[in-house]
Amino acid sequence: MKLRPHHLLCIQKFTGKGYDAAFTAHMTAVCAALHDRPDTSVTLTAGCDDVCAACPHKAGAECDTAEKVQALDRAVSEHCALQAGMTADWTSLKNIASAKIFHTDAFAAVCGGCQWYGLCRETEES
Numbered sequence: 001m002k003l004r005p006h007h008l009l010c011i012q013k014f015t016g017k018g019y020d021a022a023f024t025a026h027m028t029a030v031c032a033a034l035h036d037r038p039d040t041s042v043t044l045t046a047g048c049d050d051v052c053a054a055c056p057h058k059a060g061a062e063c064d065t066a067e068k069v070q071a072l073d074r075a076v077s078e079h080c081a082l083q084a085g086m087t088a089d090w091t092s093l094k095n096i097a098s099a100k101i102f103h104t105d106a107f108a109a110v111c112g113g114c115q116w117y118g119l120c121r122e123t124e125e126s
């Protein structure tokens with residue numbers, strides 16, 4: 001599976017709310033697949049990924065809010081010492097993201113500007 005770095009966070013906080021029905025159904029399937037197969041190999045990518053595939057904000061090969069999401073990717077990469085091109089199993093990556101961001105002050109710094117932050121703040125990571 002290909003994931004952009006900040007989606008290591010979003011997948012853990014997903015509660016069934018998304019941009020539209022198609023996106024939400026796809027995100028639900030991605031989360032279920034990772035939950036069922038936590039050893040899934042994940043390669044980090046700098047651009048659109050397997051979550052973006054069904055998103056109404058995907059415009060060609062990039063997100064129509066590219067500047068915002070690239071900043072999120074950079075922040076997650078820096079806090080977690082990860083970079084595009086790295087491959088690891090889902091459990092390892094989600095544990096790094098959880099430990100370095102959700103369980104530190106970095107959560108507000110990284111995610112504070114996101115429209116979903118209030119909801120994610122209240123949601124236990126899965």
Ligand code: SF4
Nearest residue numbers: 052055057058063069
């Ligand atoms: S296309 Fe943009 S808004 Fe949609 S899931 Fe990808 S990064 Fe997020």
Ligand code: SF4
Nearest residue numbers: 010111114116117120
């Ligand atoms: S606040 Fe936004 S970027 Fe952060 S985990 Fe939630 S949806 Fe993802």
